[in-house]
Amino acid sequence: MTDTSIPAWDADGMDIAESILDLIGQTPMVRMKRVSEEHGIRCTLAMKHEVTNPGGSSKDRPALEMILAAEASGELQPGGTIVEPTSGNTGVGLAIVAAQRGYKCVFVMTNKAGKEKVDLLRAYGAEVVVCDVAVAPEDPNSYYSVAERLTQERGAFRPNQYANPHNPAAHTKTTGPEIWEQTKGRITHFIAGAGTCGSLTGAGRYLKSMNPDIKIIAADPEKSVFSGGSGRPYLVEGVGEDFFPAAYDGDLWDEVIPISDEESFLMARYVSETEGILIGGSGGTAVAAALKVAKDADDDAVVVVFNPDSGRGYLSTVFNENWMMNFGFLKECDQCVGAVLDTRNASIENLLYVNPSAPVSEAIEIMRSNGVSQLPVCKNTPPFANAEVAGAVDELQLMDVIHRDPGAMGTAVEKVMGAKLPTIGVGQKVELAVEMLETAPALLVLSGGQPLSVLTRTDLLSYFTAIAEDAHNRD
Template sequence: MTETDVDAFDSVLEAIGGTPLIRLARVAPEAGAPVYVKAEFLNPGGSVKDRAALSMVLAAERSGELKPGGHIVEGTSGNTGIGLAIVAAQRGYRLTVVVPDKSSREKTLILQAYGAEVVVTPGAVPREDPAHVSQLARRIAEESGGWLANQYDNPANPAAHHEGTGPEIWRQTRGRVTHFVAGIGTGGTISGTGAYLKEASDGRVRVIGADPDHSVYSGGDGSPYFVESIGHYLHPDTAEDLWPESYHRGVPDVVEPIGDRESILTARRLAREEGLLLGASAGTAVAAALRLAATLTPDDLVVVVVPDSGRSYLSKYYDDEWLRGFGFLEDVEDEPTVAEAAGPCSWLPSTSSAGEALDHDGPGELWAVTVPRPGVTGSPAFAEVTGTLDVRRLRAAEAAGLVRREDSITGHVTEPLPAVGLGESHRAATARIGAHDAAWVLTDGRVTGVLLGAGKPETIG
């Protein structure tokens, strides 16, 4: 047998793309439209981002921005970095990847396994902060003379999907696709694929974006959410909210908000009922697709991109203890749960005055002090709780003449309490609180109550 007789790829890069469509046989509504997932987790790096990574590197090589043996730098939640790591290994580049601290540990380990240098930086900082993922990546590229891939604004990102993903779906469905669903992160997948499908169908295909319900893309408040690699977080101190140039806003016909719990539980359901181990952003997209399919007929055909594998999130979305700790699971049986023992709490912004706090008509005596977000009245994400105010002590200080109503509450705020999940067993949660007298109670990662620990209520604070 000669080398030309071998049916094989010359390199792993040729294996990028060409992913199959898989029909959802058990979770799709029986009377609605059939739903097919575009199985992007079958790319060599385990995600749809392999396509953009290869496209961006090839474009930079053609333009001369990336020289042989050069240095690639990128800021990413992880998947684009993994795709770049594969391309860099094959084509002889050095790679530095900046990731936010909320990215899963598995992604960091995968990047390091490919030989990438990984720099972890805080994720919850304003865009203008030097520690912000994009700012730090840009500075590293400038100081090292490297090439910044810049997936958020690189036209080769959506081009990868206009030239690859879109034509594949059109060919695989023989032009029968009527609705296309994808999550929105950098916007490259939905922009490139959606534009192609609209062009190929003369505008017949409708494009639906799927988005965490707190993400700005779908009209949310921009506060933290738990689904990685999707959505648009907005720090309240960000001076200007810049959206990615890779996201072409005119392509989606609608953007559907999906809650974290629905996203996570949908992903877990796909693993257990369809045999598809996927990330939570796939759960977001599939949840939107299932909602949509239920409103359609069997003559319609829905294709939804499932962007990555659940193997990168085993310590998060597939870890029952992790989920209970953030209040996403409530499946403890035969013993009392935190929900049964939790008391009410309130919250107020850290910019409040003592008078505003004392006049605040909120329940409970321990209040969560939060990052101020104008116009937001709902429960705060735990990530944005910056401290604890014992309102009884504040009242006592006022009565003793130690605080004026115009004073800031800053000097009366203590450290944030630890957190327990609404569905945890009361016994396990109080044991975990340890020496602390109280803990915030979380429902879907947001503060909704307070749990008193072993200490007596009058000593709490």
């Protein structure tokens, strides 16, 4: 019989890790020198750069810790299966640990997650089940139901990072002590975005235990619950929530700084270009908050900002010009769609909308009294800044509905509404609006990621007429 087991390995002084799992953690810290100079920041502003983890994000730490704990408790048996609904970095972390320790991984995602994310997890050998995002949570084919069913059917372990105490514990064990060591105990402020709250609470607990004066600060997407919002909608990925996860610890956190999508994305781009450190949108959220803190801090303060992952995962969003322009984060020209809105009658400058639960009669009344032919259907309003677009209604469509059933006047708008209006950024070219309006009845103009106004053919006609009259008067 040949012995197929490999002999016990002895590094014997060689600088070779036993496995990729030994490369999780011990991430570097780097001073944000150029950003500090450009902002007149006199204290030490440093980034804890989690990108050097094997999976490219901070989530490798909790992934390892949650699996080791499940092995220890017997929840995960040799050769077992891990099921987790995730589209992001946690999936990568779990897949890496699973590959190394011989587990199968099944990730449940919605079809909202980009193809790249599905491909990435499959590249690690994971099984990915994609569910339709439009399906209601109670439907057996929903994201939640499928994850639940697969967990049962396969007798799988479900890490559930939102409730698992080993998620924050990973950061208490590793991230916190690393930062303490790297700053020689001189850290005064720790700033991180919070999703599951594992990083901020976990590392924060360790840091406070070493020095209770260290300020623990959450950088939170505006409208997320941690900064007092309703939870949706915002565009930054991975941070902010619409509920309070188990690791949320309001007593430990000294401050929550709300940061808009626009600030986050522009900051991610700025840091990447200025420091040569490619960070993502949520890294931008954290840095934007850290700059506010560092500007007011004493000269001897040591402000540490936590950067969870790399901008590489956001090349088709934050670092894509078209995407940024379509949401109104970037401007393509001076005389663009915003100029058309400026020439328009001030009385309809603010977006008109109808709530999904409002009766059809209300939609008709809003359209009639304002002389418009279509309305976006928006949740979470007012104030308007919270608008979450659900669909749209137009004259023709409502006429048809009522013609067929006069009783439909009392029906909720959401039951009869059509698809959302196509969107255009406030900084995009007027020519693009003309092209789009050849096929669409109206466009929804976005500014800073939020709906600003509806743009119609009549608006463009008024704009072009005003330009023509202007030219005529000058001749």
